[in-house]
Amino acid sequence: MTSIAELIAGIKNGEPRAIGRAISIVEDGGVHGHSILAALDVERIEAATVVGLTGPPGAGKSTLTNQLIAHYRSQGKRIGIIAIDPSSPISGGALLGDRIRMMAHAPDQHVVVRSMATRGRLGGLCAAAGAAVRVMAGSGCNIVIIETVGVGQSEMDIVRLADITALVLAPGLGDDIQAMKAGLLEVADILVVNKADCPGAESLAMDLDGVVRERQKAPDNLIPKVCMTVASEGKGIGELAEEIARLDAACRASARHLLRRRQSQHLEILDWAMEMLRPRLLELISSETDDPVSDPRVKAMEILKKIN
Amino acid sequence: MTKETRKHRVLIAKPGLDGHDRGAKYIARTLRDAGFEVVYTGIRRTPEEIAAAAVQEDVAAIGLSSLSGAHLRLFPAVVEALRKVAAPDIPVLGGGVIPEEDFTVLKEAGIAEIFTPGTPVEKIIAAFSDACEAHYQKRNIG
Numbered sequence: 001m002t003s004i005a006e007l008i009a010g011i012k013n014g015e016p017r018a019i020g021r022a023i024s025i026v027e028d029g030g031v032h033g034h035s036i037l038a039a040l041d042v043e044r045i046e047a048a049t050v051v052g053l054t055g056p057p058g059a060g061k062s063t064l065t066n067q068l069i070a071h072y073r074s075q076g077k078r079i080g081i082i083a084i085d086p087s088s089p090i091s092g093g094a095l096l097g098d099r100i101r102m103m104a105h106a107p108d109q110h111v112v113v114r115s116m117a118t119r120g121r122l123g124g125l126c127a128a129a130g131a132a133v134r135v136m137a138g139s140g141c142n143i144v145i146i147e148t149v150g151v152g153q154s155e156m157d158i159v160r161l162a163d164i165t166a167l168v169l170a171p172g173l174g175d176d177i178q179a180m181k182a183g184l185l186e187v188a189d190i191l192v193v194n195k196a197d198c199p200g201a202e203s204l205a206m207d208l209d210g211v212v213r214e215r216q217k218a219p220d221n222l223i224p225k226v227c228m229t230v231a232s233e234g235k236g237i238g239e240l241a242e243e244i245a246r247l248d249a250a251c252r253a254s255a256r257h258l259l260r261r262r263q264s265q266h267l268e269i270l271d272w273a274m275e276m277l278r279p280r281l282l283e284l285i286s287s288e289t290d291d292p293v294s295d296p297r298v299k300a301m302e303i304l305k306k307i308n
Numbered sequence: 309m310t311k312e313t314r315k316h317r318v319l320i321a322k323p324g325l326d327g328h329d330r331g332a333k334y335i336a337r338t339l340r341d342a343g344f345e346v347v348y349t350g351i352r353r354t355p356e357e358i359a360a361a362a363v364q365e366d367v368a369a370i371g372l373s374s375l376s377g378a379h380l381r382l383f384p385a386v387v388e389a390l391r392k393v394a395a396p397d398i399p400v401l402g403g404g405v406i407p408e409e410d411f412t413v414l415k416e417a418g419i420a421e422i423f424t425p426g427t428p429v430e431k432i433i434a435a436f437s438d439a440c441e442a443h444y445q446k447r448n449i450g
Contacts, residue, residue: 017394020366028314092315093340099361100350106357106364113364117315117345 004032008039014078014139016109022135023114027128037131040138046261048137049248050144052162054124054184057150059170060194062101063231065147069105070234071241072143078110080136080144084126087117094118098147112136124148124155127275130268133161151184159187160264163257164247166190166227166240169208171200185211189224189247192240196228222250280307316440319347319367321358323386326376327351331404331425335371335432342433355382359389362398368440369420374404384417397446399439403427 010018026033051068053061065081072079083098094117105111114136116126129146136144148158159165167188172195185191191208193201208226215223225243229236251257284303291299320336322329329351336346347365349358362370370390372383383402390396402414403423411422421435 016360016363020364024317024366030314087345088340091341091343093343094345095336095340096345096347096365097350099347099365103349103353103357103361106349106360107354113361115347115365119315 004035007032008036011036011135011139012041014109016112019112019135019139020114023116023128023132026131026135027116027126033131037134040134044140045134045137048133048141048144049244050133050137050146050161050163051244052146052148052158052165053168054148054151054155054158054165054188055168055170055192055194056173059150059168059173060229060231061147061150061168062098064168064192064194064229064237064240065098065145066102066105067229067231067234067237068145068241069102069111071237073105073108073111077142078112078140080112080133080139080141081114081147082129082132082136082144083113083115083147084124084129084149085115085117086149087119089120092119112139112141118149122155123157124151125157125161127271130161130264156184156187159184160260160267163251163260164189164244166192166244168192168194169204170195171198171204186215189222190240190243191224191226192229193226194229194231196236197230197233201228222247222256314444315343315345316369316437317345317347317365317367318369318371318436318440319349319358319362319365320371320373321349321353321361321386322351322373323353323355323358323382324374324376324378325352326374326378328375329373331375332371332373335373335403338429339371339433339436342437344436355385355389356392358386359393359395362390363393363395367398368443369436370398370400371436372400372402372404374402374406377405379404379406380410380413383414383419387418397443399443401435401439403432 007018007022011022022036025036053065055061069079085094085096085098087094096115099113099115102113114132118126121127125148133144146158146162165188167184193205205226205228212224212226227236227240227243229240318339320332322332336348339346349361372386374382379402387400390398399420401421402419406422406424414422420439423432
């Protein structure tokens, strides 16, 4: 590749090198990021289904992702995976290890895997996750799975970026259900009990059924379902994929899909605008005379007036 | 607009049947602590899997570890696999139990640097950092 035009053509043709390069350029804030994103195939992006997989560390997200890859490949679909792991708050480095469970698919050109580090972003995603989704969809991926960092209670960014979000839980991780009740459980579209062959899986599923029943105000076809899987053995994967497809079709048939994508776009624009404003705000703050007694909130108001 | 926030991205891999990954994990952690984003692909990988992963992850360097004595076959095989996926520009560094008499053969086969159990860790970090910087110079876009 010698030019940005070749890179853009490469993405459209699904060339791994072009896709990998493009995601880096966008993630690193490179000068060509904007022209790459602006040139992506909008129809492909609209047609792709974005699936979020989230849940606590060790619940089996990566193993489940690997099984979903195999399932979708057997249907002839092209699939993208964005696997996010945390950056170190100390060194800024990261160990990206989600790929280990998906390596069998590495030489398959129709399985595009990208490991990304959070780079300081909280909320379970990285700032460039949305852009990476669009590059993959623009390369012809029918399904893009985003695997979040292992989450606790309030990392809910995935819900707004994905069309369908599955919360993956496993028995034996402690009584985290209680803690999560006022969080992800309320907004996930599918609840997955992975490691369903382990003790405690039945009672976890029953707890989740209770949560689902409390959400009856959702339209009939969008009531979340509890899926049981044993990802390490490939059990329950077909049912999970069917449920994803069913919800996606139901959302697309109603106004929900478009509404979600629009909200997602607005929030991502807001994120980027804040990010772009940040240096200017910091400059204004530090150029103000140091006055340790003034109230931060009052000071913020004064600075905002200057920007207007 | 947004400022450039590039991180060195590298891939640490173990080709072949050797399952002793203590060294590879140690290097992965060390590079992480030096601020690198390290993609670790686990044990028992084929050269083709490693090359495909390196391209998808858009890493600026690859580190291979071998403790089984198969480095003479496996390290050059990764270089060859990279050539096949049109990524001969990604530098390959190798480490492990590697006798000195093999250094020349490996270097001739395209291995950029070779580390042995006695190599100081600072030297390894610097070598990866240099390999990444050199790679950015060679790359055409971004």
